[in-house]
Each structure stands twice: as structure tokens, then as C-alpha cells.
Amino acid sequence: MFKLRTDPETLNIVQQDDYATQKNILTLIFNSYEIYRIKISVDDKYWAEGTNPVIESNASEKCLTISEIKNGFSSIFFNMNLNQKRSIKSVELERIVLTIKDMEFLNDLKVLETLVIVHCNLDCCMDFLWLLPSSFPKLKILGIIGYTLKNNFFENINLMNIRILNLSKCDYNDNPNNLIVKKNKYLNSLKMNSSCLNQKVFKSMICSDLLIDLSLRAVDFTEIKVDKDCFDRKKTFQFLDLSECKFNDEFLDYFLTDLKAKKLNLEYFPDFQHLIKILDQESLHLSTEFLSLSGNSLYVDLYISVSRFKVLKRLKLSHMNYMICNDFHPKFAFKHQLNAIDLSKNRLNKDSMIFLHQFNNLKELNLSNCNLETGYMEILFTEHLSNSLVELNISGNSFVSSDFFKIVYLKNLIRLTVSFDNQVFLNLEDKYDIWKFKKLRTLILVQTNIEDLLYKSVMTIKDIKIIEFQNCKFEDDVLS
Structure with a gap:
């Protein structure tokens, strides 16, 4: 093949x-x-x-x-x-x-x-789009991105057994009174990111009984009404993305009734109160394992809403517009379940990271580009974190030799991503005996000037399998 x-x-x-x-x-x-x-x-x-x-x-x-x-x-x-x-x-x-x-x-x-x-x-x-059923009788996955669609396209889609449909960045230009669409019987996955389609189209797609993956990022629902028949549909998703969506009260209510989603994206939400209402559903607290709230403001209300999730395994809070004050650290109901947290591209300090101490099973931590000052590695040296961390990304932050020696004693670290200052390396007394990681298999150096001495030192890491250089500059004497 x-x-x-x-x-x-x-x-x-x-x-x-x-x-x-x-x-x-x-x-x-x-x-x-x-x-x-x-x-x-x-x-x-x-x-x-x-x-x-x-x-x-x-x-x-x-x-x-x-x-x-x-x-x-x-x-x-x-x-x-x-x-x-x-x-x-x-x-x-x-x-x-x-x-x-x-x-x-x-x-x-x-x-x-x-x-x-x-x-x-x-x-x-353009007629090609309207003739899809006769041309491709076995088609299961269809992506039409960036087009103006008409009635005959949607009517013909009803004749196909499409399982995965992507109509992102599409709009609608036809007479809706002449549009006849039926509920799609086979649709499992639907993506309509940044689309502007007809109300009948949304109803026929969203109300599919087999739909488990739904992505509606950056869709404006303020002028769209929801048929009451849709409210009776079981709203259980493997993946749901409502990031950047604008809702009217009616459409918001649709997502406030017994909503369940294993993976939930609510990034860059334009209405903070709508965001809180969605997050405060008990059905989500008991079903969501992955939650992304990147691009929002982490006020007290949002912090409290997040703390109520009970089975969360992965949490993404990157690029937040505002991070809560340092002295507010609620207990999280998922503190024993959380495996990974992404705090990248935030302005953090040691005090604002104290809440990490309550997670006793955290395996992946992303603190890249957080404007962290030297000495921040002290936060990671609780008994739980030093034993549980497997992947750590601290690239784009200040880094001194004392921080480095602390990283070495993360007992189970397998993957490390870091920006390395050559001056820090040159000031180390033993440049070939500093890589004392017991289990490290992947090292990723980001935005680092690679000099010959640093390169040779990195190559001495015991049992290393993968070394990557991302946006690095190699000095002329390297490999010469």
C-alpha cells in the first residue's frame, strides 16, 4: 500500500x-x-x-x-x-x-x-458538490471546508451514509423555505467550526441519535432557534467543543440540560456567566475527564466551578486573561484523579503554584512560557510531585543551576522540555556528570544556543532515546 x-x-x-x-x-x-x-x-x-x-x-x-x-x-x-x-x-x-x-x-x-x-x-x-451521493456511494468521511452551500447539497447529504462530517468555515445562501432535510441517522462526528448555516441544517445534524463528537467552535447561535424535539435527545458526548460560541437564552438552555461530555472544550468564552452556567452542571462534574478553559479569566467563580469536577484527569488552563489571587486555593474534588495540567503562557509565581501540592497523582505538568523567576523548582518538591511527575515542560522560563539540580531528583521523569542558558551550563563544576536522571528517555531543548560543550554533555545522558532541538541555534564548532 x-x-x-x-x-x-x-x-x-x-x-x-x-x-x-x-x-x-x-x-x-x-x-x-x-x-x-x-x-x-x-x-x-x-x-x-x-x-x-x-x-x-x-x-x-x-x-x-x-x-x-x-x-x-x-x-x-x-x-x-x-x-x-x-x-x-x-x-x-x-x-x-x-x-x-x-x-x-x-x-x-x-x-x-x-x-x-x-x-x-x-x-x-461547483456542481461536483451537489452530486456527491451518485459519485461516491461508499463515502463515510466528508470534509467540505470554506464554501457557500445551497439546499441541494444538504438534501443530497441525506442520501448518504456519512459517519464523520466537517463543514467548518461554510455558510449558507439559498431559500430556507425550500430546504427539506431529515435527521441524519448515521452521523457520529460533526464539526462546524466558524460556520454560519441554516437553522434547519443545525437541527438535522445536532439531533442525530448517534452523534458523540461535536465541535461548534466560534459559531454564533444568537439568531438560531432550537426545535423542542432536540431537547429530548440524549446529550452525551465523547468530545464537545463550544469554544468562542455566542448563545441566545434558548440555545444556551439546550446545553444546560443533563449535558455529559468526556472531553470538553470551553475556550475563549465570550460570556462569562454563560460559561459558569454550563460548568455548574452536576452531569458534567460526573462525566468530564478532560477540560480545557484556555483563554478565559480565572476569577473566583470559575475557580470554584472547576473545583467541583469529580473525575477530571486532564485540565488545560493556558493563556488565561487573568489568574486568581495567590491566597485563594480551594480544594479540588478531582485531586486524586488528575494526571495532567497545562498552565502554559500564564504569568505565574511561586505563590500562585501552591495549589499544585494537593495533586498526588500528577504525571504531566506544562509550565512553559510562564514568566517564572529562578527558584520556582522548589514548588515541585513535595513528596507527591517528586514521585509522580513523568513529563515536565518548563521551557521559556528563567533557569539557574540550583533549579537544574532539583530537576535531576524528580525520580520518575521520562520526558523533559527545557530552555537552557549556556551561561548556567558553563558555570557548572562538572559538566559531564550532571545528567543523573534515572529514567529520562526524551530531552527537548527549546530556544537554546547549542555550543560544542553543551552538545557533548547532552550526548552523555545515560539511556536517553530521543533528543530534539526546537528553534535552537547551533554554534559553528558543534559537530566539527
Whole structure:
């Protein structure tokens, strides 16, 4: 099995000089392997992989680069027979110009199970979106990102057995009075981030009986009404993302009635009181294992609401607009269950970190870019934390030799991410006998100037498996 991942520049080069030779090479490849997946993006960055920050944000579409491929991407598959095309199960196309020939090629992929089209130019073939049921009878995963959709698209979706649907950054432009949609019977996962769709569409999708993953990040619900039939639906999710959402009272009530979510994202919430109302549900306290509240303000009310969760295993409180005063540290009902906490990109000091002492099973701690001053490692040296921590990220903070020697005695540390000051290293008396970690397997150095002495010292770490250098600068004498 073979996965083809490429970009327009490569495909254009293939079609330039000595094209006959290139044809022979491609023919050899296609005859030697079964291609099951095709991925083409303008810059090898994919929205689905979270590697395209421009698309993930609410940036203007004018910022997007859309590239044209000579003769279309399908031109390199010129000699593929039908049997070879039947092996292709997945196609992802992002920010390229699609031609009529490209559409003809796609229509031949009758066993296609996954189709994702992100901000591609479909000017010559918009009808393609309305003909999906007849073109792909086996399609299970569909992503249409960044398009204006009409009634016939949603009516045709009813004819398909889609399990996973992504309509992020889409809007609606048609007569809603002529729209006839039914409740989707098969939908398991729905993502409509930053979308602006019709009320009937939301009802048909959200009320699906099998829906367990729902992402509605940055959707404005202030003008949308909820059909009362939806209130009777069992609102139990594996994953629920309501970050940045704006609610009217009616739609807010929908999410205030016996809501359960194993993983819950409520980041950058625009209405603090709405946020508190959602969090104060007993059903969430008993069901949520992962909670992300990044980008909010950690006032007393929010602190108290969070403390009531009973089975929480992972908590993310990064990039908070405001962190509560140092002398307020409530007891958390989940203090024995919590395995991981992310406090990155906050302004913290030693006093504001004291609440960490109550967690006796904390395995992962992220304190990166928290403006921490020297000596903060003292906070981690309670009996519980020094025994339980397995992963620690303290990159982007001040760091002195005394902090380093404390880290070494985190008994079960396996993964360490740190920004290292060369001057600190140079002042150490024994530069080759400082890495006394008993179990460390992964070391990640971030924004560190790598000099020869530091590099050689790092390479002496006993039993280390992985060493990564992120945004580091290597001096000329390293490896010389």
C-alpha cells in the first residue's frame, strides 16, 4: 500500500523537461504499488493536521494561497486503469485549483471512503458538490471546508451514509423555505467550526441519535432557534467543543440540560456567566475527564466551578486573561484523579503554584512560557510531585543551576522540555556528570544556543532515546 503526498510545485516539475521519462517513472510506481491515499496541498500544510494556522484562525480568505497545477493534479494519473483507481480510499485536496479533468478523475473513484476539500477553487465545477451521493456511494468521511452551500447539497447529504462530517468555515445562501432535510441517522462526528448555516441544517445534524463528537467552535447561535424535539435527545458526548460560541437564552438552555461530555472544550468564552452556567452542571462534574478553559479569566467563580469536577484527569488552563489571587486555593474534588495540567503562557509565581501540592497523582505538568523567576523548582518538591511527575515542560522560563539540580531528583521523569542558558551550563563544576536522571528517555531543548560543550554533555545522558532541538541555534564548532 502506498500513500501519495505532494504539492503543486512538485507536480508542475514532473510535467516539464523530459516528460516521457517522467511518465515511465510514474507508470512504474503505479504498477508497483497500490495507492490508497492521495494528499495534495499548496505548501504541504494541512488543515486537518492542524498545521495551517491561517485556515484554523478566522483570518480573511484573501490571506490564503491557492495554487494552480498545470493540466490539473489528475494529469499524473493519466495511465491509471480502473482496477488501480479502486484501491484509492482517501483523497485530501487543499488550496489548489481543480479542473474538469480533476473532477472526472475523482468521479471514477467509486470506492472512495474519505474526501476532504479545503478552500480549493471549484469555479469550473461547483456542481461536483451537489452530486456527491451518485459519485461516491461508499463515502463515510466528508470534509467540505470554506464554501457557500445551497439546499441541494444538504438534501443530497441525506442520501448518504456519512459517519464523520466537517463543514467548518461554510455558510449558507439559498431559500430556507425550500430546504427539506431529515435527521441524519448515521452521523457520529460533526464539526462546524466558524460556520454560519441554516437553522434547519443545525437541527438535522445536532439531533442525530448517534452523534458523540461535536465541535461548534466560534459559531454564533444568537439568531438560531432550537426545535423542542432536540431537547429530548440524549446529550452525551465523547468530545464537545463550544469554544468562542455566542448563545441566545434558548440555545444556551439546550446545553444546560443533563449535558455529559468526556472531553470538553470551553475556550475563549465570550460570556462569562454563560460559561459558569454550563460548568455548574452536576452531569458534567460526573462525566468530564478532560477540560480545557484556555483563554478565559480565572476569577473566583470559575475557580470554584472547576473545583467541583469529580473525575477530571486532564485540565488545560493556558493563556488565561487573568489568574486568581495567590491566597485563594480551594480544594479540588478531582485531586486524586488528575494526571495532567497545562498552565502554559500564564504569568505565574511561586505563590500562585501552591495549589499544585494537593495533586498526588500528577504525571504531566506544562509550565512553559510562564514568566517564572529562578527558584520556582522548589514548588515541585513535595513528596507527591517528586514521585509522580513523568513529563515536565518548563521551557521559556528563567533557569539557574540550583533549579537544574532539583530537576535531576524528580525520580520518575521520562520526558523533559527545557530552555537552557549556556551561561548556567558553563558555570557548572562538572559538566559531564550532571545528567543523573534515572529514567529520562526524551530531552527537548527549546530556544537554546547549542555550543560544542553543551552538545557533548547532552550526548552523555545515560539511556536517553530521543533528543530534539526546537528553534535552537547551533554554534559553528558543534559537530566539527
